Amino acid sequence: MTRTWYVLASRTEAKILLQEGISKELKLVDKFSNPEGRLQDHELGDSRPGAATLGKDKTFAPKSSAHDNLALEFCRTIGESLEHGRTDGSFDDLVLVAEPRVLGMLRDQISVECSKLVRDDLRKNLAALSEHELQKHLASVLLEREPIGN
Numbered sequence: 001m002t003r004t005w006y007v008l009a010s011r012t013e014a015k016i017l018l019q020e021g022i023s024k025e026l027k028l029v030d031k032f033s034n035p036e037g038r039l040q041d042h043e044l045g046d047s048r049p050g051a052a053t054l055g056k057d058k059t060f061a062p063k064s065s066a067h068d069n070l071a072l073e074f075c076r077t078i079g080e081s082l083e084h085g086r087t088d089g090s091f092d093d094l095v096l097v098a099e100p101r102v103l104g105m106l107r108d109q110i111s112v113e114c115s116k117l118v119r120d121d122l123r124k125n126l127a128a129l130s131e132h133e134l135q136k137h138l139a140s141v142l143l144e145r146e147p148i149g150n
Contacts, residue, residue, distance in 0.1 A: 004119070005029065005091040006138065007078065009098040009106055010127040011071045014078050017131065018091070026131055026138070029090075030081060034074040072105050079109035086114050094118045097138075099125040 001021040008015045012034050017026040085091055094114065098106055100123045107115065126137055 002092045003090070004093050004095060005082070005085060006095045006097060006134075007082065007106070008127040008129075008134070009075070009078060009096075009102050010125045011074065011099075011102060013127045014074070015127060016078075016081065016085075017134070024135065026134060028131060029085075032074070032078060032081075034070065068105075071102060072109070075102065075105040075109040078106060079111070079114070082114050083111050086111070086117065092117070096121040097124055097126050099123065 003021075004019045006015075006017040006019065006026065008017065009032075014032040014034075016029040016031075018029050019026055082094070094117050096103060096106060096118060098121075102125075103121060103123055107118075107121075110118075124137070126134060129137065
């Protein structure tokens with residue numbers, strides 16, 4: 001029976017849900033919160049969001065905002081949890097669901113071994129939805145899924 005972890009993430013919160021076998025029921029595995037993700041850049045001490053800095057090669061590179069740094073750290077925490085789940089054998093494959101920018105950060109923060117288990121990704125912010133609401137939004141992914149080795 002295949003165990004799939006669905007990782008739903010935004011800058012402010014994330015959930016890991018489990019789907020076992022061909023069941024459409026999702027069970028909460030873990031929940032993460034990043035309340036600082038709601039703050040404005042100036043509240044985080046970043047008065048110039050998106051400003052450019054002169055890099056070592058004398059070209060201008062976009063400055064990372066305080067929001068981006070917090071989101072990256074949050075994605076690192078999620079990635080560590082996924083790595084623990086992988087090494088414990090808690091899941092067989094992953095589906096990543098996040099707003100586009102967070103999805104990219106999350107992909108960068110998961111291990112190579114975890115990234116090999118990513119079956120699909122969705123560029124949507126569904127992290128704040130209840131499990132019942134998620135069922136509806138993820139139905140197309142769940143229905144299209146062909147069970148792997150029941």
